[in-house]
Amino acid sequence: MAAAIECGAATKPSEKNMSLKTALSAASPLSLRIVAECPVTKARACDLLLPHSAVSTPVFMPVGTQGTMKGITVDQLEGLGCQICLGNTYHLGMRPGPDLIEKANGLHGFMNWKRNLLTDSGGFQMVSLVELSEVTEEGVKFKSPYDGKEILLSPEKSISIQNSLGSDIMMQLDDVVSSTVTGPRVEEAMHRSIRWLDRCIAANKNPDKQNLFAIIQGGLNAELRKTCLDEMTQRDVPGFAIGGLSGGEEKDDFWRMVSLSTDHLPREKPRYLMGVGYAVDLVVCVALGCDMFDCVFPTRTARFGSALVPWGSLQVKQKQYAKDLRPIDPDCQCPTCNRHSRAYLHALFKSDTAAMHHITIHNIAYQLSLMRSVRQSIVEGRFPEFIQTFMKRMFPSPEQYPSWAVDALASVNITLE
Amino acid sequence: MKLELTRVIQGRGRLGVLKGLGRTGQHSMEVPGCLLYTHFGTVPHLTQDTLHTLSSLPPVTQVTLAEHQEVLEEFKDGFRKFAGLHDTVLYCSLHDPATPCPTGYTTNKTVSVWGSGGRMELTVAKFMALQKTVQPDWYHSMSDGETWQSNTSRKRVRKSVDRTLAHLDECLLEHQKSQELDGVEVFGVVEGGDIFEERVRSAKETAKRPVAGFCLDGFQTGSMDQALRTQLITAVTKELPEDKPRLALFGVGRPDEVLACVEAGMDLFESFFPFQVTERGCALCFNFNISLDPERAGSAPPLETEKEAAGEPQQNGDLEVDSQTQMTPFEINLKEKRYQDDFRPLVEGCRCYCCRNHQRAYVHHLLVTNELLAGVLLMIHNTAHYHSFFCALRHALATDKLDLLKKRILSERDGQTERRE
Numbered sequence: 001m002a003a004a005i006e007c008g009a010a011t012k013p014s015e016k017n018m019s020l021k022t023a024l025s026a027a028s029p030l031s032l033r034i035v036a037e038c039p040v041t042k043a044r045a046c047d048l049l050l051p052h053s054a055v056s057t058p059v060f061m062p063v064g065t066q067g068t069m070k071g072i073t074v075d076q077l078e079g080l081g082c083q084i085c086l087g088n089t090y091h092l093g094m095r096p097g098p099d100l101i102e103k104a105n106g107l108h109g110f111m112n113w114k115r116n117l118l119t120d121s122g123g124f125q126m127v128s129l130v131e132l133s134e135v136t137e138e139g140v141k142f143k144s145p146y147d148g149k150e151i152l153l154s155p156e157k158s159i160s161i162q163n164s165l166g167s168d169i170m171m172q173l174d175d176v177v178s179s180t181v182t183g184p185r186v187e188e189a190m191h192r193s194i195r196w197l198d199r200c201i202a203a204n205k206n207p208d209k210q211n212l213f214a215i216i217q218g219g220l221n222a223e224l225r226k227t228c229l230d231e232m233t234q235r236d237v238p239g240f241a242i243g244g245l246s247g248g249e250e251k252d253d254f255w256r257m258v259s260l261s262t263d264h265l266p267r268e269k270p271r272y273l274m275g276v277g278y279a280v281d282l283v284v285c286v287a288l289g290c291d292m293f294d295c296v297f298p299t300r301t302a303r304f305g306s307a308l309v310p311w312g313s314l315q316v317k318q319k320q321y322a323k324d325l326r327p328i329d330p331d332c333q334c335p336t337c338n339r340h341s342r343a344y345l346h347a348l349f350k351s352d353t354a355a356m357h358h359i360t361i362h363n364i365a366y367q368l369s370l371m372r373s374v375r376q377s378i379v380e381g382r383f384p385e386f387i388q389t390f391m392k393r394m395f396p397s398p399e400q401y402p403s404w405a406v407d408a409l410a411s412v413n414i415t416l417e
Numbered sequence: 418m419k420l421e422l423t424r425v426i427q428g429r430g431r432l433g434v435l436k437g438l439g440r441t442g443q444h445s446m447e448v449p450g451c452l453l454y455t456h457f458g459t460v461p462h463l464t465q466d467t468l469h470t471l472s473s474l475p476p477v478t479q480v481t482l483a484e485h486q487e488v489l490e491e492f493k494d495g496f497r498k499f500a501g502l503h504d505t506v507l508y509c510s511l512h513d514p515a516t517p518c519p520t521g522y523t524t525n526k527t528v529s530v531w532g533s534g535g536r537m538e539l540t541v542a543k544f545m546a547l548q549k550t551v552q553p554d555w556y557h558s559m560s561d562g563e564t565w566q567s568n569t570s571r572k573r574v575r576k577s578v579d580r581t582l583a584h585l586d587e588c589l590l591e592h593q594k595s596q597e598l599d600g601v602e603v604f605g606v607v608e609g610g611d612i613f614e615e616r617v618r619s620a621k622e623t624a625k626r627p628v629a630g631f632c633l634d635g636f637q638t639g640s641m642d643q644a645l646r647t648q649l650i651t652a653v654t655k656e657l658p659e660d661k662p663r664l665a666l667f668g669v670g671r672p673d674e675v676l677a678c679v680e681a682g683m684d685l686f687e688s689f690f691p692f693q694v695t696e697r698g699c700a701l702c703f704n705f706n707i708s709l710d711p712e713r714a715g716s717a718p719p720l721e722t723e724k725e726a727a728g729e730p731q732q733n734g735d736l737e738v739d740s741q742t743q744m745t746p747f748e749i750n751l752k753e754k755r756y757q758d759d760f761r762p763l764v765e766g767c768r769c770y771c772c773r774n775h776q777r778a779y780v781h782h783l784l785v786t787n788e789l790l791a792g793v794l795l796m797i798h799n800t801a802h803y804h805s806f807f808c809a810l811r812h813a814l815a816t817d818k819l820d821l822l823k824k825r826i827l828s829e830r831d832g833q834t835e836r837r838e
């Protein structure tokens with residue numbers, strides 16, 4: 001209920017409060033204009049102005065780990081309407097390295113992408129990919145998988161690499177703990193993340209060109225999350241991410257932590273929920289008040305022939321599609337669905353890698369158009385109806401609605417039919 | 418199909434336009450020219466968007482007969498519609514020119530092809546049934562091409578010529594009976610290995626049949642030396658009617674070989690070469706510019722120094738020592754470390770999507786990180802470069818500068834060897 005009240009109150013922002021906040025973040029190269037707020041849920045539609053272009057939120061950001069989006073050219077990505085995508089600091093910092101990318105005029109120049117880029121801190125990959133990593137107050141220590149050399153990724157180092165990459169949004173280095181870990185380690189990581197945030201802010205050489213986002217930590221412990229929120233929202237950062245989730249925790253815990261975070265994040269700054277990209281999660285978390293999302297899933301799964309559709313997914317390589325002459329999704333307007341049938345794509349998977357590219361294009365188109373529809377419904381004041389229709393299409397019957405989604409939506413006044 | 422030749426210079430090639438292509442006859446292509454090489458109707462790595470960044474695509478798309486025939490049998494509207502290809506002439510060949518096929522599977526009545534589902538044994542009846550499901554605009558008859566290895570006996574070569582002629586007669590008989598193939602053109606296949614008399618016999622006999630053109634089989638790289646190849650092709654083309662096109666079947670792709678074949682009277686080529694170059698992580702960069710000022714090569718970089726630094730052509734990736742997969746002197750290997758901070762386009766002045774938008778350093782990065790975009794960008798560039806070469810070739814024929822072009826191409830080829838000595 002508290003959420004609903006705050007949502008209602010937020011639709012009439014006090015003039016004084018707004019002008020104060022604007023003054024505070026005047027220096028950052030980001031501005032957020034709230035276009036519409038859902039009168040029922042915590043959802044909002046915003047125009048996010050970043051150095052390279054405007055971004056309409058809620059937004060899904062495809063992940064281009066190595067400075068490329070699978071087999072898709074930057075022109076194709078632009079053609080699909082993508083306004084912002086991700087690069088991974090860990091990978092790009094290793095190969096080709098920050099010096100080379102700086103020489104190429106940053107990651108924008110290196111990959112020739114004219115719109116916005118967000119880079120992560122590199123910390124998450126380090127903990128998840130590199131076995132021999134050790135976290136100390138200094139930073140994350142690890143052995144390079146390429147030459148075995150010991151490397152320290154400190155908050156300063158992470159920001160220095162991200163400064164070289166020149167991304168529009170940089171992420172602070174945080175102390176990542178798996179969301180299934182409990183106990184004192186979670187608290188330690190939360191406090192360390194706050195200290196590292198301050199070091200990151202101090203290390204940013206381009207505060208006028210590059211935005212630095214804080215990452216809320218605290219595991220699945222509401223108290224720790226709240227402490228982290230209280231501390232971090234006192235820092236003048238242009239945006240916030242909700243971190244440490246989508247790592248195998250119970251969905252019941254997941255949505256409660258998301259909702260708790262959005263309850264305490266400032267209304268006038270963007271909220272980025274890290275690592276979330278399944279359609280149902282996106283729609284629910286928009287209702288909980290998140291603006292930005294990223295996930296490798298839609299592009300990764302495309303490689304295996306899994307196409308995302310409003311009723312779930314379609315495994316193009318399965319035998320049942322060998323003679324199916326319909327497009328992947330008859331209602332999809334993407335270049336793949338406009339030209340090719342399931343049967344042709346099924347056959348092409350045995351002949352050429354272009355089959356993957358076709359599915360990647362479709363999946364990115366699906367994610368982006370889903371978010372455009374979400375935004376449109378918020379703007380037109382019919383987001384609650386949108387959710388009902390979306391869920392009906394996604395699940396064969398209401399009995400199959402995941403209980404966490406039902407509960408999460410109920411918490412923002414949506415009772416699924 | 419009608420070949421209109423504008424220039425024929427004995428021993429110097431033919432220039433012209435192949436008109437009335439396609440069942441409705443609305444397409445035409447300039448010769449010498451190349452077809453569009455595909456995997457099941459898709460140019461390798463490319464979607465329609467990326468393919469159409471290329472200007473002046475060949476109007477003829479080549480597909481291989483035996484891929485996924487099961488589904489086409491059910492789909493009655495032919496391959497073109499199935500593959501979402503709208504405005505192209507479809508040419509159907511027996512084998513994929515980039516995939517060497519194992520020998521020892523041919524009998525008097527059958528040939529074997531390797532498709533998505535493994536080996537398939539074809540009789541003429543099966544072959545023709547497949548053509549009816551593919552519904553190409555143009556195909557070549559079934560042939561026994563197992564004679565390309567240099568140690569093939571005279572007896573085996575003779576057998577291959579006999580069989581191929583017998584297959585042709587059977588194909589033509591069935592073709593004329595098939596309503597589905599009304600308006601579709603058939604090319605006859607000239608075999609004969611490296612034996613003069615057999616080549617001439619094959620050409621003469623094939624020319625007696627009602628075919629629209631000819632495929633010359635068995636001249637792939639590594640099968641024989643260039644001089645012998647040229648002699649054989651010259652002997653064959655002498656026996657063929659002037660007004661019908663000649664296509665180099667299977668394995669002629671390198672620019673020096675293309676030039677030699679053109680001089681010997683060939684018109685059409687399969688463009689699998691840019692694909693092979695792409696697969697080994699290389700970019701075509703040979704200079705074919707014969708503009709008056711030799712210092713300003715225009716469409717190509719100052720390659721002399723570059724290739725010298727490269728040293729021995731490297732073989733990368735697969736251990737296959739097949740001559741078709743080896744790096745040629747016409748390309749640079751972008752995986753090499755010296756390209757990691759090279760911010761030039763693949764080829765200075767190239768107007769392809771890759772060169773207009775990306776740098777060698779980026780493509781190098783995509784290759785070393787095994788990213789799929791590497792294949793996409795290289796395929797775009799290599800296809801564009803190869804097609805431009807054919808364009809330059811036609812221009813050279815039209816302006817009597819074939820010698821100059823040949824000199825340029827051969828110096829690209831031999832440049833390295835000379836400098837090493």
Ligand SMILES: [Zn+2]
Pocket residue numbers: 328329332333334335336337338362365
């Ligand atoms: Zn689609």
Ligand SMILES: [Zn+2]
Pocket residue numbers: 763764767768769770771772773797798799801
């Ligand atoms: Zn190019």
